[in-house]
Amino acid sequence: MEFESWLMFSLLFGSFGMGYFIYGKKQSKAVPLISGIVLCAYPYFVTNPFWFFAVGIILVVLPFVVKV
Secondary structure (H helix, E strand, O other): OOHHHHHHHHHHHHHHHHHHHHHHHHHOOHHHHHHHHHHHHHHHOOOOHHHHHHHHHHHHHHHHHOOO
16 A cells, blocks of 8 residues: 555544544543544554554444444
């Protein structure tokens, strides 16, 4: 994947992460809070495009599936 695409998708997943983090913090919900933190941090550590998108999509959908 090219650098520009990687940067754009990192920004997209990071903005979802920031939204989940703020929502989880205000509502005192653990799943969106943790998902938001991981969404903001994981693009720094994942270099394979398949795992990048797989982890990102799973973390974006996780707060809708897991209701705690």
